[in-house]
Amino acid sequence: MMSNEHAVNPSLCLNLCDGILTCKISGESMLIWNSSMYKIQLKRFVDSANSSNQNIQFKVHLTYPYYKRIIEIISRDAMNRGYVFEVAKEVKDHIKDRELFINERSNVGIAIKQQLGIVFSQFNEYKATVDSQMVRKLREKQMWDSFFMWTMKRAANFSVPGSGKTSSVLGVYSILNFQNQVDRVIMIGPKNSFGSWIDEFKACFEDTKSLNELIIHDYKNLEDKKKALLFDSNDKNLILLNYESIGSLISEITELIKQRTLLVFDEVHKVKAMDGIRAQFALEIAKESQYTIALTGTPIPNSYADIYNLLHILFHDEYNEFFGFSERQLKSPTTDDVEIINSKIQPFFCRTTKKQLQVPDANEDIVVASQAxxxxxxxxxxxxxxxxxxxxxxxxxxxxxxxxxxxxxxxxxxxxxxxxxxxxxxxxxxxxxxxxxxxxxxxxxxSIDKTEKFMTCLSLVEALYKQGDPVIIWCIFVDSIFRLQTELESRNIRAGVIYGGTESNNRQDILNAFRNGEVDVLITNPHTLAESVSLHSVCHNAVYYEYSFNLVHLLQSKDRIHRLGLPKNQYTQYYFVQNHYNHKNDGEYSLDQRIYERLLEKEDIMLDAIENNVLEQLTSVDDDIEFIFKNLLFN
Structure with a gap:
């Protein structure tokens, strides 16, 4: 067989036919089809249904990194087996053009992030136009982030919670609208972010650009929602959708996005699960968008796998060209992988800290201990x-x-x-x-009516109330929320409650009452209120009664009262109530203390990553549990 193979000596030519990569085989084609090279390495790239003996047609979706891999596979085999392999100029030019395009796009992102001199002229033009359109001016760093997102067209903003990401995005909208390229913003995010988007739009534009919003929850049934998007949306400049609603409205949303729209995914970490159904809906909607921005203050709370969907939302057809990270590589990256991942994604996201925006530092945390x-x-x-x-x-x-x-x-x-x-x-x-x-x-x-921790929390809140300080209390359990409300009101302290079962309209009424001083204490939980709600103008004290080891919850809850807009000398104080047990084997033990220490460690990792302009990789749940119960004897 070997002598016959050398005698026939086939030749291959790789080319593009109607934009599809093909490989023409001259000579004895079965020596290619039956080879181990084909069966083990090449076959996975081939569209066998549209191939023939003398012509290999590759899969339509392949992008240029796959072209390079295919060339590498066949070249090595041709060298080993002594046959001729040629790559057409058209294929070489395509690879070169794509590499040049990606490099140029990457270089633009880096140039803006580093504020190099070559971008200053365009930045100044951008700033002048945005300033002419917005009543509330962006801070200098916010303007650079806004300029970055506008220039890149598809970009992520990973600025920390409370740093003004919404305003930076509205800066992008203002110039696109001024240039007659975009008529509206479609924002897809959690329900409790809607109020913030409405408030920010009004604050940024006031009377210069009247808000005309469409809120999907204003329509009670699916048919009415579909009709609203199709027939009532033409004059709307802000359309607000939540992640739970988009699955049944994909065709209507997609039709709108095609028509002069800036698409924004707020709190995009909500669709981080690789196989999640919400992620699939988001990916489908984003395909039709010309301008797409993804926002989150916590891009990878668990692992680099959390950015997989985010990158596909922004660069759906180009993911393999731009990045090419495998799921395995993101889930369990080596040290080299982490360096490569950060190097590749760095040009495509911007990130601003509150320190860069000169938000005054919060006071050092006060830990309030209770003894079981x-x-x-x-x-x-x-x-x-x-x-x-x-x-x-x-x-x-x-x-x-x-x-x-x-x-x-x-x-x-x-x-x-x-x-x-x-x-x-x-x-x-x-x-x-x-x-x-x-x-x-x-x-x-x-025998236990009220726990020691419950009474400690009440005493703390009552003391703050007597000083005339509004307070927000963070809980986990709904039962705790209502028990605290009942006890506080029995002490003539007006307490408002917001939890998952609170209707949207009621939430806004309660928030307004708290802002207006009609409610003294707001009691809530982070998975209900920890996103896009601003309370920093009226409240500077937060009490953490119950808390989880979800870093996202901690950061976002903190930033309800600590965010851009605080005056220079304004204090912000967080109180953490921590219960302590006397364990018969190990002495004193506090679950609250262990969780708190772990959260601080994660927060430090995140801030260090921001300083080094990389994305942080935090500890796993298993690591957290080991830390929380370390050295604790169970028998």
Missing amino acids: SDAENKIFEILLMKYAKNKLALIIRLLQLETNPKLLLNAIENNGEDFSEILDISGEIEDIDYKDYSKEILSLIA
């Missing part, structure tokens, strides 16, 4: 034994013990899925429920 009662300590020891093999469940149960032990008597529903954001995990918690307790623990639970 004897009954609470006994229940703590029992829970350690019962949940020794299920640490995630143990965290939930300990959080319940600290605030209302009677919650221990209820089953944790949906296998813990309701706690996925709090625990910063995906999926179910296995073997979670041990609610069938002995008479001893039932008696202990019944």
Whole structure:
């Protein structure tokens, strides 16, 4: 067989035919088709249904990095087996042009981020136009971010929460609208960001550009929503959609996006799951957009895999050309991978810190300790034994013990899925429920009316109230929110509540009442109110009664009262209530303290990454759990 193969000596020519990569085979074609080179290395790139004996047609979606890989595979085989392989000039030119285009685009992004002299003339023109359109002027750093997003057309803004990302995006809208290229902004984000977008639009433009919004929640049924997008949207300049609604409205949204639209994905980390259904809808919608901006203050809270969908939203057809990161490479990157990933994505995102915008630093955190009662300590020891093999469940149960032990008597529903954001995990918690307790623990639970941590929190809030200071209290459990409200109101302290079940209109009314001084204390949770709500003009004290080890929740909740717009000498104070147990084996133990320390460590990693102009990679849930229960004996 080998002598026959050398005698026939086929030749191959790689070319482009109607934009599709093809390879013409002259001579004995089966020596290619039957070769190990083809079967092991080349076959995965081939469209076998449209190929013939003498012609290999490659898959339509292949981009130039795949062209280079195919050339490398065939070239090596041709050298080893002694046949002729040629690459047509058209293919070489295509690869060269694409590399040049990507390099140029990358170089533009870097030039703007480094504020090189070659971009100053265009930046000054941009600034003059935006300033002429916006009543509230952008800060210098915000203007550079806005200029970056406008120039790149498809870009991400990873500026920290509270740094004014919305205003920078509205700067892009203002110039595109002035240039008659865009009529509207379509913003897709969480429901609780809608109010912020409306407020920011009014503040940025005032009477110079009247707001005419379409809010998808104003329409009750699906048919009305579809009609609104198709027939009531022509004169709207701000259309607000939430991630949950887009799946049933894809065709209507896509039709709008084709028509002079700036598409914005706010809090884009909401669609980070690689196989998530929301991500698929977002990817489909983004394909038709000419101008796309993705916003998040926490781009990769867990791993580099969190940017996979974000990059596909921005560069759907070009992902493999621009980046080419495999899912494996993002999920488990080597040190070299991390360097390559950051090098490639660095030109396509901008990032601003609050320090760069001269937001005054918050005060050092104040930790307020509470000491568990004897009954609470006994229940703590029992829970350690019962949940020794299920640490995630143990965290939930300990959080319940600290605030209302009677919650221990209820089953944790949906296998813990309701706690996925709090625990910063995906999926179910296995073997979670041990609610069938002995008479001893039932008696202990019944003996506790209000926990020591609950009373400590109340005393702290009451003291702040007596000083005349409005307060926001951050909780996890809805039960805690309403128990705190009831107790505060019994002390003649006006308390407003916002949680997941609060209607949108009621949320806004409660927020307005808090801003107007009609409510003294606002009680809420981070997965409801931790996005795009500004309270910094009226409130400077936040009490963390319950908190999770989700860094996103911590950062965004902090930034409700610490954000751009604070006067130079304004203080911001965070209080963290931490409960302590006397563990019979290890002395004092505090779950709250461990979680708090872990969050501070993650925050430091993020800030260090920003300073070094790279994306941070934080610890995993398993690492967090190991840290939280380190050196704690369970028997």
